[in-house]
Amino acid sequence: MLFDQVSKDIVAAMKAKDKVRLEALRNIKKVFIEAKTAPGANDTLDDAAALKILQKLAKQGNDSAALYKGQNREDLAEAELAQVAVIESYLPKPMSSEEIENAVKDIISQTGASSIKEMGKVMGIASKQLAGKADGKTISEIVKKLLV
Helix, strand or coil: CHHHHHHHHHHHHHHHCCHHHHHHHHHHHHHHHHHHCCCCCCCCCCHHHHHHHHHHHHHHHHHHHHHHHHCCCHHHHHHHHHHHHHHHCCCCCCCCHHHHHHHHHHHHHHHCCCCHHHHHHHHHHHHHHCCCCCCHHHHHHHHHHHCC
16 A cells, blocks of 8 residues: 555655655655545545545646746755655656557547547546546547547
8 A cells, every 4th residue: 555655665764864755755644644534534545545645746746846946946946846756756657648549549439439529428437547647637638639
């Protein structure tokens, strides 16, 4: 489980005196614990939910870094990107555009979708199957391109 792996990696980062990694891992664990103790979570956090959390944290970190760069705060941007690198090390390797397109073509043939009106049906399945491997915006663009 990702939760357990992060906990083990915190100990390793402490021993290695890796401050950046330690700070990022502690932040991840804090968010994981909040998710586990949220109402209705039944004190569990499966890997699918943990991956969604990690994706959200990585996106937030990248957005923050972009803001810092826009304000000429390279020091803060670099620190944010260093944390994002730690977060992304727990995410599966993202799919290429070609791989996403092939997966979407398969989903379209399975659902029998033939027009843009059926985009919701295709997106629902694609979002579940490609969760953690592809960005929703990219999936959406490819679905629109293929369902013209």
